[in-house]
Amino acid sequence: MTTTGLDGFALLDETWRTVTPDAAxxxxxxxxxxxxxxxxxATTTRDIASLAGxxxxxxxxxxxxxxxxxxxISLVGHETSLALLSSIEGEGATxxxxxxxxxxxxxxxxxxxxxxVVQYELGALSPEHHAQVAELRRQIEQRMRSFIEDGVQxxxxxxxxxxxxxxxxxxxxxxxxxxxxxxxxxTPDEIGALYADLVLRMVRPNxxxxx
Amino acid sequence: MTTTGLDGFALLDETWRTVTPDAAxxxxxxxxxxxxxxxxxATTTRDIASLAGxxxxxxxxxxxxxxxxxxxISLVGHETSLALLSSIEGEGATxxxxxxxxxxxxxxxxxxxxxxVVQYELGALSPEHHAQVAELRRQIEQRMRSFIEDGVQxxxxxxxxxxxxxxxxxxxxxxxxxxxxxxxxxTPDEIGALYADLVLRMVRPNxxxxx
DNA sequence: CTCCATACTAAGCGGTTGCTTAGAGCTAAG
DNA sequence: CTTAGCTCTAAGCAACCGCTTAGTATGGAG
Numbered sequence: 001m002t003t004t005g006l007d008g009f010a011l012l013d014e015t016w017r018t019v020t021p022d023a024a025x026x027x028x029x030x031x032x033x034x035x036x037x038x039x040x041x042a043t044t045t046r047d048i049a050s051l052a053g054x055x056x057x058x059x060x061x062x063x064x065x066x067x068x069x070x071x072x073i074s075l076v077g078h079e080t081s082l083a084l085l086s087s088i089e090g091e092g093a094t095x096x097x098x099x100x101x102x103x104x105x106x107x108x109x110x111x112x113x114x115x116x117v118v119q120y121e122l123g124a125l126s127p128e129h130h131a132q133v134a135e136l137r138r139q140i141e142q143r144m145r146s147f148i149e150d151g152v153q154x155x156x157x158x159x160x161x162x163x164x165x166x167x168x169x170x171x172x173x174x175x176x177x178x179x180x181x182x183x184x185x186x187t188p189d190e191i192g193a194l195y196a197d198l199v200l201r202m203v204r205p206n207x208x209x210x211x
Numbered sequence: 212m213t214t215t216g217l218d219g220f221a222l223l224d225e226t227w228r229t230v231t232p233d234a235a236x237x238x239x240x241x242x243x244x245x246x247x248x249x250x251x252x253a254t255t256t257r258d259i260a261s262l263a264g265x266x267x268x269x270x271x272x273x274x275x276x277x278x279x280x281x282x283x284i285s286l287v288g289h290e291t292s293l294a295l296l297s298s299i300e301g302e303g304a305t306x307x308x309x310x311x312x313x314x315x316x317x318x319x320x321x322x323x324x325x326x327x328v329v330q331y332e333l334g335a336l337s338p339e340h341h342a343q344v345a346e347l348r349r350q351i352e353q354r355m356r357s358f359i360e361d362g363v364q365x366x367x368x369x370x371x372x373x374x375x376x377x378x379x380x381x382x383x384x385x386x387x388x389x390x391x392x393x394x395x396x397x398t399p400d401e402i403g404a405l406y407a408d409l410v411l412r413m414v415r416p417n418x419x420x421x422x
Numbered sequence: 423c424t425c426c427a428t429a430c431t432a433a434g435c436g437g438t439t440g441c442t443t444a445g446a447g448c449t450a451a452g
Numbered sequence: 453c454t455t456a457g458c459t460c461t462a463a464g465c466a467a468c469c470g471c472t473t474a475g476t477a478t479g480g481a482g
Contacts, residue, residue, distance in 0.1 A: 023459075039334070041252035045440060055461045060441065062459095119389075120331065123250070164397075164405045167390070168383060175386040178330075179378070186375075194375045202412045234429075256470060266431045271471065273429095424482085431476075438469065446461075452454085 015080060015114055019072075024062035026052045031069045036116040040070055040124040070121060071129040077118035078136040081107055085143040093151030097203070098196045100147045101169060106192030108176040115177035144170055151203060158205035169199055226291060226325055230283075235273035237263045242280045247327040251281055251335040281332060282340040288329035289347040292318055296354040304362035308414070309407045311358045312380060317403030319387040326388035355381055362414060369416035380410055 016032075019025040030051035034043040045066050049056045063069045084103055090096040108115045122130060145166040151157030159165045176191060186194070227243075230236040241262035245254040256277050260267045274280045295314055301307040319326045333341060356377040362368030370376045387402060397405070 021459090039250065039252055041250055042335070044438080046438090056440090057442080057462080058460055066440070124253070160408075161405060165409065168406065168409050171386040171390060172379060172383050175382040175389075178386075179382060194372060195379065197371075198376065198379050198413050201415075202409050204412075204417070206415070232429090255468080257468095267470090268432085268472080269430060277470070426481085427479095429476105429478080431474105433473085433475105435472075436470100439467080440465105442465075443463085444461105445463105446459105448459080449457090451456085 015076065015111060021062075023052070023054070023058070027054070027059060027062055028069065028072060032073055032114055032117055035070065035073065035121060036113040040066075040117075040121045067124070067126055067129070070117070070124055071126070071133075073114065073117050074121070074125060074129070074133050075136075077111075077114050078133055078140070080111075081115075081118070082136055082140050082143070085140060088147070093147070093154050093156055094200065097147045097151060097157075098200055100144065101173065101199045102189075102192035102196040104144070104170075105173040105176050105195040106188045108173055109180045109186075109188035109191045112177045112180045112182075115174075119174050119177050141166065141170060148203065156205075157203040159203050165203065168202075172199070226287065226322060232273075234263070234265070234269070238265070238270060238273055239280065239283060243284055243325055243328055246281065246284065246332060247324040251277075251328075251332045278335070278337055278340070281328070281335055282337070282344075284325065284328050285332070285336060285340070285344050286347075288322075288325050289344055289351070291322075292326075292329070293347055293351050293354070296351060299358070304358070304365050304367055305411065308358045308362060308368075309411055311355065312384065312410045313400075313403035313407040315355070315381075316384040316387050316406040317399045319384055320391045320397075320399035320402045323388045323391045323393075326385075330385050330388050352377065352381060359414065367416075368414040370414050376414065379413075383410070 016025055016028055019028055027048065031043075031048045034047045034051055037043075038047075043066075045059050046056045048066075048069070049059050052058070059066070059069070063072070081104065084107055085100060088096055088100045088103060090099045108119075122133065125133060145162065148157065148159060148162055148166055148169070152159050152162060172195060176195075180188075180191070227236050227239055230239055238259065242254075242259045245258045245262055248254075249258075254277075256270050257267045259277075259280070260270050263269070270277070270280070274283070292315065295318055296311060299307055299311045299314060301310045319330075333344065336344060356373065359368065359370060359373055359377055359380070363370050363373060383406060387406075391399075391402070
């Protein structure tokens with residue numbers, strides 16, 4: 001079969017539009033779909049090529065190996081979600097944390113296909129590529145922690161264990177990629193709003209003790 | 212190499228001690244370790260056999276296929292965590308939810324090897340086996356939801372979206388299996404306590420509105 | 423002792439894997 | 453028209469996959 005499997009390409013194109021030439025981008029998008037659906041190891045280079053509507057050998061015109069395809073996806077995915085957290089604005093620590101959680105959780109729902117590869121195929125990267133991605137993950141963790149720390153500093157959050165809370169908030173958002181399904185009852189925006197509310201409840205002070 | 216890879220067998224044996232004969236259990240434990248470390252598809256039957264200190268053909272004395280090995284792990288793993296949630300006791304809804312989250316999150320840390328296979332290799336099961344496991348997952352979701360519903364009914368929790376909160380709590384606990392590492396700073400018990408505290412904060416009423 | 427069931431291994435089968443090679447088709451500069 | 457360069461394909465290679473087969477070692481029953 002030589003289907004191009006174009007369903008859902010519109011959304012994926014948004015993330016990968018900077019990749020050229022055209023055939024290299026189609027190959028990347030096909031790889032994202034295949035890796036997300038069956039996992040990296042269960043996906044063959046023939047799967048990717050036929051999803052992109054090309055012959056098996058065409059993969060190697062644009063990419064050195066199957067792993068390099070994965071690395072490209074992982075790198076761009078991590079850079080995108082780091083950029084997302086870096087662009088958060090809002091009046092006050094509460095509003096900023098709310099926006100950050102809504103955006104980060106929402107991204108993992110809306111781009112769950114990419115997010116699944118980003119979050120669950122790290123182990124398939126080569127040691128060098130893995131190290132490069134790990135540095136980006138450290139920066140993402142730092143961004144999220146600073147949103148919480150700001151609120152603690154300002155006295156509007158009550159968080160006994162900031163590192164632990166950061167871990168939990170990131171974990172909560174990331175796991176959206178595992179369970180989210182586009183046919184489910186909740187839209188990505190609704191999930192973002194639900195999670196932002198739950199996180200704000202986690203960090204709010206117990207108001208009786210304010211006396 | 213014919214190493215038996217016995218490190219960590221003590222803990223795993225606790226989960227799999229009912230499996231007989233001895234060789235079948237060693238094979239299962241080897242499969243858990245291999246699947247958790249590299250993923251189901253990246254693991255070969257030769258990997259499993261050599262981890263168990265046997266020849267490749269020995270796998271098929273005790274199991275029909277590689278997938279049957281995975282199904283056994285997945286089934287016992289799900290039954291174990293369902294039994295865990297079914298055995299929760301405590302005075303009042305708050306104490307019970309606290310104990311449930313601590314136990315469920317703690318289990319995903321302590322038995323992260325098994326939990327990783329249970330939570331991340333569902334897609335490799337055959338349709339029939341997947342359906343069987345999905346029913347257990349529905350029961351697990353129901354148990355956790357009832358802990359939250361009890362508190363809402365009793366008026367000690369304030370939860371606008373019970374299904375959404377249940378989803379988030381389960382998701383939070385399950386994701387522990389992804390990031391937990393035994394060399395990390397937190398013990399499974401500490402993670403259980405941290406998560407129980409965070410979840411209770413999520414469901415506690417805003418006490419100013421109690422007037 | 424013989425007999426038989428069980429547990430295991432050595433060898434290997436057919437099929438699939440990631441990747442390579444040789445060359446065809448197309449475009450555009452000279 | 454010629455030529456060079458890029459993109460892509462048909463065919464296939466060596467290695468490896470899940471699983472099978474044929475046969476050996478062991479131990480208990482009669």
